[in-house]
Structures are given as structure tokens and as C-alpha cells.
Amino acid sequence: MPDFQISGVPPAWQTDPLPLIITSTIVIVIILITIILVRKELKNEKKK
């Protein structure tokens, strides 16, 4: 089990959610860009 699940320390996002919000936003944006890139790549493959 990961250290932070057995430490007894309350997760930081419960007291200060800002880092979680910023990190999650970055993750979502990158995943969306990745989906666009994959779709573009598949379209290019189809054209061939």
C-alpha cells in the first residue's frame, strides 16, 4: 500500500485543493491534446 495511505496524515488536497486543481487541469489539457494528435495521426494513416 502506498506510503500516503498508511501514514495517517490527511491528504493535502483536503486542506489545500489548489495544487490538485492546477495539476488536474494540466493533465486534462494534455490528454485532450493527445486525443487530437492520435485522431489526426489515424486520419493521416487512412488517407494513405
Added chain:
Amino acid sequence: MGRKVNITGPLYFYIHFATEVICFYFLSKVIGDNALLWSVPFFYDALAFVPQSLVGRISDKFPKIPFGALGLVFMSVALALFSLLPTFPIFISVLILCLGNAFAHVAGAEVTLRASNGKITPAAIFVAGGSFGVITGKLLADVAPFWFIILLALSALPPVFLAEIFRKRTEKDKNPCKNFDFANKSFPVGLLIFLAVFVVIVRGYMGYGIPTSWNKTTFQTILLYVSMGFGKALGGILCDKIGARKTAMISVLGALPFLLFGDNIMVVSLIGVMFFSMTMAITLALLVSVLKKTPGLAFGLTTIGLFLGTVPIFFFKLGNFFTSCIVISVATLICHFVLMKITKKEKKHA
């Protein structure tokens, strides 16, 4: 073209090992501070794993960018800043570490996949190095000085430049990954990518979700990571020898009883972990088979999957033994069904 020796797998095994040593040395040092116990691992997982798709796409387009060397330098700088400048903002040094990690991983995937002529073994050997590095980094955090770790990371620079020779050989070829052929061609490509990433997500979760009550000593933890590493490499070797479909059947169905009944019996559990780790090679082989021109992007999809698989553990306490058993059984059977659908059927006579 005659067969040429390809040692990119072992070279990047060491580079990946060094990468994870420095990252987990750094993380183990930071996590000693309870206030950062949750934030830093989450931040690290997100920003080391997820951007690899974008870095991978850039590397696909500009393969001459020396991401391997840049990665090692970035990680060394991050550790030096953290160790020498205690007032330096911790999240900036973690961010530099994450970028270095992403660069090194993408370089490994790009070089091993491009130079392997349609074989997944070199990439699987490269990925296996990480498991050994994770546990070594954690252990060294208690005993080694930071400069030793930086030297260890920089010792991976010569292998990076050596591996570059193998990548350069592929430059004349417009599409060096064209021989990857592990996917079921009659299956819709978009759905295949989604399902392959789903299997990676399940594997990511299983890494933490499998019950391992037996794991109480450092030696047992080492064995756990070693079995993961062996499983990843073995998956690649089997994929090339007997095909992705048969490897999928062995790894997923073979793992199930061992994962379920290995909670208290170390050897049984280790066999299960090793079997299930073999799916790594299968999913990477599948993704490269459908994204042949962009191996970096394909690899990045697997790291996004790994991150998504670990997300639940940051927010929910893992369930008890019976809940874990149900989750493992259902997830494993779904993975088996999915892999049987999306992998290529091997011909009976070669």
C-alpha cells in the same frame, strides 16, 4: 538488409534503471517530510507520466533531439537544486525532475522501437529496467549521498550516445516501425487504442491493488519489484516468440489464480505479479502496431494509462482482501476478453 546486432534494449535497460534510481531517491528524500507526502507523489505521477505523449510526438517529428541525454541532465540538475539549495521551491525542482523523467522515457521508447525491426523485446527490456531502478532508488535514499546518485545518473550518458548509433541506422528508413504487426487489423483502430489503454489502466491499478500481506521486509519488497521487472521483459520476449495473443492468454489467465491466492504466500504472489506484468509488452506492441509512424506518441499513451490507473489510490483507501479479490477477478477477465479481441490471430503454420 542483413541482420544487425541491436543492443538498444540492454543499453536503455541501464538508462531507465538510472532514471528511476534518481527519481525515487529524490522522491524518497522529499516524502520524508509528511506535509508533502500526498502532493509530491501526485504531482510527480501526473507531470512525469502524462506529458510523455506530447514529448513523444515531438520526438517522433524531430528524432535528432537528444532527449535521452537531456533527461539525465535535467534529473541531475533537479537533484542538485534540491540537495544544495534548501530554500529553492520544491515544486520547481520536482517539475524539472518530471521533465527529465519524461525525456528519458520517451528517448528509450523511441530508440528501442525504431531500431528493433518490428520486435518488441528491446522495448520490453528497456521498460523492465525501471522496476529495478525504483527499488534501488528507494533503498539508496537511506544510505547514499546525493552526488553519488548524480554520478550514477550521468554514468548513463555513454549508453545514451551508444544507443544513438543504433537509432541513426534507421534514419534512412521512412517508417522504421512498419514491421510491428501485433494488432487485429479487422478491429476498429480508435476503439483498439482505447481498449489497449484501458488494459494499461488496469495494470497500473493492479500494481497497488493486489493484496500482498506477505510483503513486510525490504528483501520481500525487492523481490516484488524484481518479479515485475522480469515479467515486463519476459512479456516482450514471448510476444516475439509466440505472438501477442498467446502471450496475452498466458499472462492474464495465468496471473489470476496466483494473484487471488497469493495474499499470504510470497512465491505464489510473485508469480502472479510476474505474469500480469507481461501485459506491458503486449499493450505497447499493439499501440505501435496501429501508430507505426509515431512510436513516441504510442508509448505516451501507455504512460497516460499508467497514470490514470494510479489515480484512484490517491483518493480512496484500498479495499479489504475480498473487495480486492473481486476487483482483480473482474478486471483480469475483462482484460483477457479485450486482449483476445484486439490482438492479431497467429497463423497455425508459419
